[in-house]
Amino acid sequence: MQDTPKGLRLHIGIYGRRNVGKSSLLNALTRQTVSIVSATPGTTTDPVEKTMEMAPIGPVVFIDTAGIDDTGDLGLMRSDRTRQMFDRTDLALVASEGDVWGDYERDLVAAFRERKIPVIAVLTKGDETPVAQTVRQSLLAEGIESAAVCSTDGRGIDALRALMARMAPEHAISQPALLADLVPAGGLVIFVVPIDLGAPKGRLILPQVQAIRDILDGDAMCMVVKERELRPALDRLTQPPDLVVCDSQVVLKAAADTPPGIPLTTFSILMARFKGELETLARGAAVIETLAPGDRVLVAEACTHHPLADDIGRVKIPRWLRQYAGGNIHIDTFAGKDMPADLSGYRLIIHCGGCVITRGHMLGRMHAAAAAGVPMTNYGLAISLTQGVLHRALGPFPAAQEAFDSIPRG
Ligand SMILES: Nc1nc2c(ncn2[C@@H]2O[C@H](COP(=O)(O)OP(=O)(O)OP(=O)(O)O)[C@@H](O)[C@H]2O)c(=O)[nH]1
Ligand SMILES: [Mg+2]
Structure with missing residues (x-):
């Protein structure tokens, strides 16, 4: 994957005024010191690029830029260089301090929307600057997705990653073969x-x-x-x-x-690998073997179809799980676009195949589950497991089979 040509990588640009914490955000997202950070406005002068693998998206290029509000002759040249990066961006992060959202930010969003580039508003310095709820509300009203982060201690960074995976254009995400x-x-x-x-x-x-x-x-x-x-x-x-x-x-x-x-x-x-990370889902399936009465499981469905009489998510899977665990498992079902924000307390998430959502969206959900420390699997893997044939059915995917076998069974 390291050899992925730049042209096939998702380009993620970080934009905003000077000193709002763009470079710190880049360092937090990459968990490396890529860009110089300082309290002096105008620290980043030329675009800084960083090529890496970013879970859950895959191969990406991050672009850190100079502040869009830079002034003076040199400053204007710098902000021009920043503007030149707009067209190379597949996903834009517009950074602003938590309680600030003004003309600069609005102009940036307009520039990306004009180019049909997805934008995420990132409200920074969560430890110092409280995020004004009015800012988030007005962003939401304008259909702008936002994330609140603190780059110094990493708060909100995983949630931002999940949002980035969901917002990334489908074509930019590496797609494994079906079969x-x-x-x-x-x-x-x-x-x-x-x-x-x-x-x-x-x-x-x-x-x-x-x-x-x-x-x-x-x-x-x-x-x-x-x-x-x-x-x-x-x-x-x-x-x-x-x-x-x-x-x-x-x-x-x-x-x-x-x-x-x-x-x-x-x-x-096949679809689990096509839409998500098969190894992670295989590890999640093994958790079913250790479910005990009283455990909580979330059954998540991407679409809101009308439940059938013998509905797989609402009837069949809960029945098999209870049979398997030999007692009552507490099962919550959820269907729709946004997964519950609070995943804590679940031992496992069993997701549908996700045929109506994009791979990016599915990877975002998997990442949100991982960030909450909750294993995830899907319907198909769960069915093969309860039938006792998952090890065999993973045979064509040695890495996933190994991941499944490696989970300690109580
Ligand atoms: N307390 C706190 N300080 C932060 C955070 N993120 C950035 N800072 C500080 O804000 C200042 C500016 O951070 P940078 O990351 O250099 O900001 P920038 O937007 O890249 O700035 P320019 O390159 O000058 O445009 C530095 O003093 C950082 O330490 C944060 O989450 N919390
Ligand atoms: Mg900077």
């Missing part, structure tokens, strides 16, 4: 797709269609079968397939029907 990397050109995959009452009429669901497309793009081949036809399909082949991918709901049968030497996984696990 083409698991199958060589000319290779064969069998997709196992149950056609039950839950299947949409006359078509396949998006992850299945995307998987078929990905295999075709990779010059490989696929067979699509229902779970009952998996065994006969395997019997007809003169060579074993390179991979079997099944729906989570039939993973037990598919695992039983697929000889151990053939790699097997589920659509949900």
